[in-house]
Amino acid sequence: MDLSKTAYVVLGMLRLGKRTGYEIKSFMDRSTRFFWVASYGQIYPELKRLEELGLVEGEAESQGGRQRRAYMLTAAGEAELRSWIASGGPLHFELRHEGVLRLFFADAATPAEQVGLLRTIRAEHTRVRAELAAIEPAAEAACDEDGNRFPLITLEFGIAYAEFITDWCERMERGIDV
Amino acid sequence: MDLSKTAYVVLGMLRLGKRTGYEIKSFMDRSTRFFWVASYGQIYPELKRLEELGLVEGEAESQGGRQRRAYMLTAAGEAELRSWIASGGPLHFELRHEGVLRLFFADAATPAEQVGLLRTIRAEHTRVRAELAAIEPAAEAACDEDGNRFPLITLEFGIAYAEFITDWCERMERGIDV
DNA sequence: GCTCACATGTAATCCGTTACATGATTCT
DNA sequence: AGAATCATGTAACGGATTACATGTGAGC
DSSP states (O other), X not given: OOOOHHHHHHHHHHHTSOEEHHHHHHHHHTTGGGTOOOOHHHXXXXXXXXXXXXSEEEEEOOBTTBOOEEEEEOHHHHHHHHHHHHOOOOOOEXXXXXXXXXXXXXXXXXXXXXXXXXXXXXXXXXXHHHHHHHHHHHHHHXXXXXXXXXXXXXXXXXXXXXXXXXXXXXXXXXXXXX | OOOOHHHHHHHHHHHTSOBOHHXXXXXXXXXXXXXXXXXXXXXXXXXXXXXXXXXXXXXXXXXXXXXXXXXXXXXXXXXXHHHHHHXXXXXXXXXXXXXXXXXXXXXXXXXXXXXXXXXXXXXXXXXXXXXXXXXXXXHHHHHHHHOOOHHHHHHHHHHXXXXXXXXXXXXXXXXXXX
């Protein structure tokens, strides 16, 4: 089956538990956001499509007037998810980093501006690091509870990644005489 | 002036020398590709727009039957580029990493599949590292020639980045008992 | 009463890629 | 002679974001 990446993310999210479209989005904002994002405009239509394909199953859970439709993975959905994870196929990788792009052209700037740019980049990743560290306790708790280790592992990857960049910036800053 | 990121890349590329649209694209493929990419479909229309704005100046250089239009930066273009580099504004940062995304869900896979996935990710970044290392001599030569240090610095950043990820994968691989 | 979080969805729009169309020159 | 590279451009398409529209429930 040829599904979009978004489809697989949705399947993966549902494997971690029954969820509504809203919950998928907010959970992604607190977990995969660092290396993968999705918007409502992708998630809701995708859930419909996956239900038509029989990979997920939705159920109305409206209590009172508030509408709510929670989805869960079917056996076919779980199989599809697993085959995607284990398929050795090419891995889409894409980085867009405006800070490094500006740095690429930074010979046009003064040393003071160069250091300023490096500090701005560093501040950005310091902020990201703090955001990831803030969700770490919740990720640890979830790991203990349901036994899924990889969400925590990838979170730690994100933290190490942010530190790698901040360290690199710091070294560069020290190397420039203002 | 409110220009797209693509516009600034084009300005930056022209600051490094008079170039055609084709040359901008192929140069980007050998320099910024790791953290910023652009296609002909963006570059050619952008060159026209920038010329209308007076930020670049094109000149027909067709020798014989082959058409060729090379552009160079105007003083206004150089000023615009510099103000972008030094403006402390928010830096667009976006990562899409399908390997890490799959890893996030890898609790659904067997240990052997988990190690296989990590090896695939590592192989991908090892390849990127080799590609970047291959263009390093040319970048060093260019640095010696025109004195622009940052293209080489950002290239070295790319190499360190690739090594960071391959090292991380290796550590993870060792931590899984197959 | 107000604000914030929960909840669903679509339409307009933007951004960017891919494919196509065309042709000259250079290298093997 | 044929392949690869140089060179320009557009049209169709796809993917994703943003804004909009709508309403409930909980806490202050």
